[in-house]
Amino acid sequence: MNNEQNNIPSSIKDNRKRGSVGNFLKEEIGNGNNLSIVSAYFTIYAYNKLRDKLDNIENLNFLFGEPAFIKTVDPEGKNYKEFKIEDDKIIWIELTNKAKFALCKDETYLLNSAYFLIPPEKIGIKYLLSLLNSCVLEFYIKIIAVTSGMGTIGWINNYVKKFPIPQIPSQQQLPFEIIVDCILFAKENNMKTEASTFESVIDGMVFNLYFPDHMKERKIDVLQFAEKDIEEVMQAKSLKN
Structure with a gap:
């Protein structure tokens, strides 16, 4: 049953059997678009892969979600989000x-x-x-x-x-x-x-x-x-x- 559900065409992308989020964004993002993303994180490496698309949009709204594993990453429960850039x-x-x-x-x-x-x-x-x-x-x-x-x-x-x-x-x-x-x-x-x-x-x-x-x-x-x-x-x- 689970295998059948995973093979059903869906707009939900999970970077596994339901398709790549990155490929979906490359195909769908157009010049001047207003883009909204809900995710637990977004790295500079993801941006670099999508730079050509993202640099030509009009606006990006990014809403941080709360992943299930956040407690292992942030045991103190900080109220703000932060990026580590090397x-x-x-x-x-x-x-x-x-x-x-x-x-x-x-x-x-x-x-x-x-x-x-x-x-x-x-x-x-x-x-x-x-x-x-x-x-x-x-x-x-x-x-x-x-x-x-x-x-x-x-x-x-x-x-x-x-x-x-x-x-x-x-x-x-x-x-x-x-x-x-x-x-x-x-x-x-x-x-x-x-x-x-x-x-x-x-x-x-x-x-x-x-x-x-x-x-x-x-x-x-x-x-x-x-x-x-x-x-x-x-x-x-x-x-x-």
Whole structure:
């Protein structure tokens, strides 16, 4: 009797005899869809398999269920849900008036009020971080996002994924990544003035990247100067070695 029931065609997917949930979603999700999912968990590996589909939906509502084995995983009965993410990623909080994207290399638990992002192929994580924390994209989100009741910007994933990210060769991403390294070093060593200076340089480089014609009209090329200075520093370092 059980075998017959398991072979009956059904819209219920159990990743066994009733079909694969992942395959079902790949076939059914369309561009601009509003998707609702009820599940006990959803991993970054599942997202990676469905990235092409999920990145093109309009909205996702995720309702966490309570699996029967939850007591063995969470014996203390926590009231919140959390994700453990081991890969390098960019994390950020939802409510803030200033871009606060951070590079995280540690195993991290994210609560409901935070998000994470793993860059797609050919996009360096530090290059992407430099864009996300720039004044340009901070201005952009103020145009497209809604605010909270207190006027704070909601940096939810639906807005962040709409950011236009220039697809440039890895060699051209290198100057951004080097400046980000300088910013991280300065902040780790409490060098606030130096960190602020490098952040201003990044803002100029990002502005140059998004509005090259505007910068050329004013005979300004921040990227050219940054690349030249970085090249000189790297050559000096090679000579010392």
